Amino acid sequence: MALRGVDALVITDRSNITYLTGYTAKSAYVPQAVVISIQQEEPTFILRKMDAPAALHETFMARDKVIGYPEALVGDPDVDGYDAIIDFVIDVGPSNRGVGLEIGGLFAPSAEKFKARLPRARIVDCTGAVTRIRMVKSDLEISRMREAAAITDAGIMRASEIIRAGVREVDAVSEIMKTLVRGANGKPGTWLATPYFITSPRTGAAHITWTEDILRRGSQVNLEIAGVRHGYTAPMSRTFSIGRPSDRLRRVHEAQMAGLQAGLGAVRAGRTCHDVARAIYGTLDKKGIKKESRCGYPIGIDWMEKTASLKEGDLTVLKPNMTFHLHLGNWAIEEDFGYLISESIRVTESGVEVLTSAPRQLFELPSAA
């Protein structure tokens, strides 16, 4: 904060709030902020009154550092929770100081409101400041992610048991969800990230999910799931074939597997995101496969961190305990054909720890239950 010349920092990104406080309740659809002020020893969490009890239950914060703003600020076209947050900022420090905001994640009218109501303050854009710090995990965070990864693994294995010709997609996916919530090793999922369960002929699409159909012999399922432990995720993708995979699918799988191996081999503290991407694209090129999308992104709280990308030109240097979803997802092979394989990984001094551990294969499943 001193480096950026701010003596109040207003954190509104919901994942950053989780990082700073432990709060995971899903209340970010209305304004809320953790305000860190050099005038005060402890941060203050300002949120909607009906959500304040969740902050008291979930966080370390003292009772007088959790402020529930009145319900009258909800659903009013003229005022909202940001007015309470700005009132607090005005109350705790001089009006002409530097105030740090995560402007990149504020809706335009809210950013304007901060500027209009703090006319003498110097507004400093601190978007990404906390998010970048989150990139290197503590050992405690890593242990949560290992727990999440074990749940993800269990979900993939359950999928391999339940995906069969003749089964309704919703019956398969609801079994997978059940596993993701019941958890693994006595550690339940603490939230459900709804699975992407994408079947032929829609496997070229990245973010749709199941249909009302019945799984068929010859169909392909692209599954992308993530276990969740106290906000932390460990995503993973696998591709399933009901019956013998087509030659096209088998060829793509072999190329993408080679790409994944090359990517894993390139990960090490001191290398860059670019280096990892280069290793993957180079291998795919040799195998005659074009992949246009990036090869992954940092993970942690709430799935994706908006910081680096595993793509060419991203010179972010890898450090121990950075974590990524190393994603060989390739949706655009043809409009109706895509393929997925990915792992959640941790960067180590000497290489990589793969957090997810379900078999790294194209699952070939029996046509009949």
Place this chain on the structure above:
Amino acid sequence: MALRGVDALVITDRSNITYLTGYTAKSAYVPQAVVISIQQEEPTFILRKMDAPAALHETFMARDKVIGYPEALVGDPDVDGYDAIIDFVIDVGPSNRGVGLEIGGLFAPSAEKFKARLPRARIVDCTGAVTRIRMVKSDLEISRMREAAAITDAGIMRASEIIRAGVREVDAVSEIMKTLVRGANGKPGTWLATPYFITSPRTGAAHITWTEDILRRGSQVNLEIAGVRHGYTAPMSRTFSIGRPSDRLRRVHEAQMAGLQAGLGAVRAGRTCHDVARAIYGTLDKKGIKKESRCGYPIGIDWMEKTASLKEGDLTVLKPNMTFHLHLGNWAIEEDFGYLISESIRVTESGVEVLTSAPRQLFELPSAA
């Protein structure tokens, strides 16, 4: 558009995109827009390349009206998908025209980018324009919401079977999820809205969910769920008591039931949101119960519509086929004690249709399985 003086309207709100096109894929974490231009007969959907196949699968749009922008625009600090969207706006019309944006839902840097890259255009804030139109549903939309409501009902009834002392919270909630996905009357859930399953002593919190604990005799469960059909939701809340409810809980339940009845009795085309809220607060006051939060909000696509509120002072006039979550949720009774009861409703000429139909009661469940 003519009234607002715009000849290009850029729709970025994900629920409005669903409304206009049928698209429900979960890709709104990167820029996407439906652009309606008076220069063109049909709207154009510009979205990330890996999501374009989903638009072709899910919408009515012609192939040349779905534009997938390059993956290079993802994860780059300097450019993003809005550059592709703005390029399109520039291409299809004169530079000095009126361009409508949903500024209220654009992050501040994105709103700035539109202004900077369209310097001769007159930017018109059209936030809420489409959202307000969505308030009155078509009969087809109502039929989707009835299907969603039937799923919600099934989820509540499953909860009443599975919530027992000695059961893990995650086992109960995963069974409820299974019901919400498998659906009702042969109509599966097309997405899962993760349930709020809030147990003693956290029932004063609105948006946390299950814990790793085991349900206990004497515990209370506040459940808020919604079935989903092709984007449309029908939420509902009920409160469950394992064993005999306390006198406090019973008293609150009776007061809130009376409030709910008063609210339902006040709904009719021509009345206002204020009228409904007044009926509820007046009844609660007589029963000695204070409820600070609003009494509900419009529903449809993606749960909550950001338009009117069932609160005092909101003079929005009710019209036939408006739909609301009439919510007697009262979280702030005490810090560790809240109570929920709610229904999804449709306004009719002469009164109200309650879409949800699970028994309107405080569920008293056996202590033992």
